[in-house]
Structures are given as C-alpha cells and as structure tokens.
Amino acid sequence: MPAPIVVLGLCIALAASLLAIGATHWLYERRARLARLRATTNRHGRAPRGTGKAANGQIQRGALALMRASTGRLSILKGRQVAEIRALLVSSGYRSRDAVVVYTFFKVVAPLVFLTGAALWVYGVGTLGKGALIDAAAVMAAGLAGSKLPDLVVRNARAKRLTAIRKALPDTLDMLVICAEAGLASDAALKRVVAETTRKSSVLGEELQQTALELSFMPERRQALENLAERAPVPSVNAFVTTLIQAERYGTPLARAYKVLSQEQRTERMLKAEEKAGRLPATMTVPMMLFILPALFIVLIGPAVIGIMDSFISR
Structure with a gap:
C-alpha cells in the first residue's frame, strides 16, 4: 500500500511542477512583451532590469529546452494544424x-499524468x-x-479575452x-488611445x-489592420x-466613421442585453419549479395540513 501512494504523490508533484512551469512561462513572456511594447511606443520607456529576471530567464530557457527535447521527435501537429x-x-x-x-x-x-495517477489510485490504493x-x-x-485539459485552458482564456475586447x-x-475631432491623425489618435x-x-x-507598432514599420497599413482582426476574431x-x-x-472622415461605428456597437450591446433579458423567464422556469414553488407550497399549505392533522389527532 505505501508504494502506490508514494508513486501517486510523485505523479501529483510532477503535474504540479509542470503547471508551475507553464504558468511561469506565460507570466514571464507577458511581462517581457509588455516591456518591449512600452519601450518601443514610448521614447523614454526602458526595459526593466534586474538579476531576478535573469534567473527567471535561465529557468525559462531550461524548461523550454526540456520541452523541445521532449516533443521534438514527435510529429504530433502538421503544417496546417500548427497554423x-x-x-x-x-x-x-x-x-x-x-x-x-x-x-x-x-x-x-497531461494525459499520461492523469492516466498514471488514475491507474495508481484505482488499482493501487483501492478499486x-x-x-x-x-x-x-x-x-x-x-x-x-487530461488530453482535453490544455484545450479547455486555452479556449477559456480565449473566451475571456475576446469578451473583454468586445466590452x-x-x-x-x-x-x-x-x-479625431481634436485634429489628431489616425496614428496619433491610436497612440493616444493606447496610452x-x-x-x-x-x-x-x-x-x-501592437497594431500601432505594426503600423509604424510595416510597408502596408492594410496588413497591420488585418493582423488585428486575426488576433481578435470578434465581429x-x-x-x-x-x-x-x-x-x-x-x-x-475618421471622426464620422468612428462615431457611426461606436453607435452601432452600443446599439448591438443593448440588443444583446435585451435578448438576455428576454430569455430570462424561460431560464428561470426550471429553478422556480425546483426550488421556489415547493417552498411556496409548504408555506401556504403547510399550516392548513398541520391544522387538519391536529384535528384528527385530537379526536
């Protein structure tokens, strides 16, 4: 009995360490990207320095080297799937x-860790x-x-991100x-709004x-704008x-175009709120039948039932 428990503990520790590596990688890349963007758009922006971040960078490089070595020989994703x-x-x-x-x-x-942990728990600790x-x-x-967990994490992050963009x-x-009404050009207005x-x-x-950065160095402005639509696939x-x-x-005129588009977006958001409000009665039907109506019947009919039972018992 102790051996399977020890192996199960090791599997859990391995899963926790893998999740910690992934979370550290995401936070480090996000901070580094924000620092690069701010340093490029702002003349006086400077990338943060420090020995702690250098150590984190070494840890990140070691973890990425391990990941590349683990997945380099496995041709899991093809060209179209990678894109x-x-x-x-x-x-x-x-x-x-x-x-x-x-x-x-x-x-x-993740599937191997979940599969091994479940097998040790079911067949080792107890069926x-x-x-x-x-x-x-x-x-x-x-x-x-375990195989669906990375997809769920990514799609949940994507849904939250797109919802925040839409709002x-x-x-x-x-x-x-x-x-635009103040007289700023398109790029200047965009940089001011970004700030x-x-x-x-x-x-x-x-x-x-990132769009402002791409507009400043890409040869075609249309491509930079289309990249924004690809990064944020929201209508x-x-x-x-x-x-x-x-x-x-x-x-x-940009001011007129922005104003019309803003009115359309606010109207669309109002229509979506009205649509949710219209679905509310149908959504509340089942909770009312399961939770509210039984309590209401108990409150209304309960005293009468208790009175009838008292009358029968007194006889």
Whole structure:
C-alpha cells in the first residue's frame, strides 16, 4: 500500500511542477512583451532590469529546452494544424514563439499524468468496487480528461479575452472620436488611445498597442489592420478594421466613421442585453419549479395540513 501512494504523490508533484512551469512561462513572456511594447511606443520607456529576471530567464530557457527535447521527435501537429493552433494561442494571449511547443508538451504529458495517477489510485490504493469494466472506464476517462485539459485552458482564456475586447471596444471608439475631432491623425489618435487604455491593463489596449507598432514599420497599413482582426476574431473588431480600411481608401472622415461605428456597437450591446433579458423567464422556469414553488407550497399549505392533522389527532 505505501508504494502506490508514494508513486501517486510523485505523479501529483510532477503535474504540479509542470503547471508551475507553464504558468511561469506565460507570466514571464507577458511581462517581457509588455516591456518591449512600452519601450518601443514610448521614447523614454526602458526595459526593466534586474538579476531576478535573469534567473527567471535561465529557468525559462531550461524548461523550454526540456520541452523541445521532449516533443521534438514527435510529429504530433502538421503544417496546417500548427497554423491553426498558433492562431488559437495568439487569440488567447499566448504570443510567444514557443507557445506551440509548450502547448504540445502539455498536450502529450497531461494525459499520461492523469492516466498514471488514475491507474495508481484505482488499482493501487483501492478499486471503485463496481467491477473491472468500471475501473478501466474510470482510468480511460481520466486520460481523456487530461488530453482535453490544455484545450479547455486555452479556449477559456480565449473566451475571456475576446469578451473583454468586445466590452472595451465602444469606450475605445469614443476616445478615438474625441481624438479625431481634436485634429489628431489616425496614428496619433491610436497612440493616444493606447496610452490611456494601457493604464488599466486593458486587453484591447495591448492589441491596439501592437497594431500601432505594426503600423509604424510595416510597408502596408492594410496588413497591420488585418493582423488585428486575426488576433481578435470578434465581429465588432472586424467591423472596426473594415471601417479603418475603407476610410483610408475612400477618404472618409475618421471622426464620422468612428462615431457611426461606436453607435452601432452600443446599439448591438443593448440588443444583446435585451435578448438576455428576454430569455430570462424561460431560464428561470426550471429553478422556480425546483426550488421556489415547493417552498411556496409548504408555506401556504403547510399550516392548513398541520391544522387538519391536529384535528384528527385530537379526536
């Protein structure tokens, strides 16, 4: 009995260490990316220095070397799949060039860890007691859950990021309207809005900051704007990018285009709120039947039932 428990503890420690490596890698890359962007857009911006970050960089390089060595010989993802996974990771906020390596590593290791841990728990510590078939199904289900865990983490981060972008876009458009009406050009207005939105660590501010950088050095402005639409695949962002491209192509005043687009986005958000409010009665039907109506019946009918029972008992 002690040996399986020790092995199970080692598997749990391995899984925790892998998760810690992944979280440290994400935080380090995010801080480094923000530092590079701020140093480029701001003349006086300087990248942070320190021995602690150098040590973290060495740890990151060692962990990435381990991940590359572990997944280098495995041809899990093909060319098209790599492009799709890279686009998914970029829209989720993982823009490092090694993000695909980290994702592939956890995609391979997580099922093995879950499968080994479940097997040691079921067959070593104690079976479920419902037959060998149920035990095997539980072990296979744990392995399947481990294989789906990286996808769930990435898609959850992507959904949260896109929701934050969609909510922040109308206010950003209002600031662009103010800057355009004040006489600023498109790039200057965008940089001014980026300087205001990054103070709140806005997700949309980070995307616009990278777009401002790409506009400053890319030969085609259209490509930089289309990259924004690819990094944030939200209908409102696509409409924003299309509006900018058409305004630059046909010479439409930017203030008027921003104002119309801001009104459309606020109207769309109001319609979505009204749609959620319209679905609320149908959504509340089952909770009312399960929780509210029984309590209401007890409160209304309970005293009468108790009175009838007292009358029968008194006789």
